[in-house]
Amino acid sequence: MTGEQRRLEALRAMAGELLAALPAWSGESQYLLVTVIDPETHDRIGHRFVPVADVPAVRHLRLVREAS
16 A cells, blocks of 8 residues: 555545534535545545534634644
């Protein structure tokens, strides 16, 4: 497995955890599309529809890689 494959695998796992922690949209209210983007390639890693009432009043959520 290359370094890029390991990076993408870790990013997908983290995105999956973040998206799974968000409340699910029931289809009944207004919603917000939350999308996780790879910061290096700008490819979409995942997305989830979230009820607007359950979203904090922010425009962008950013996950910053921890310094090693």
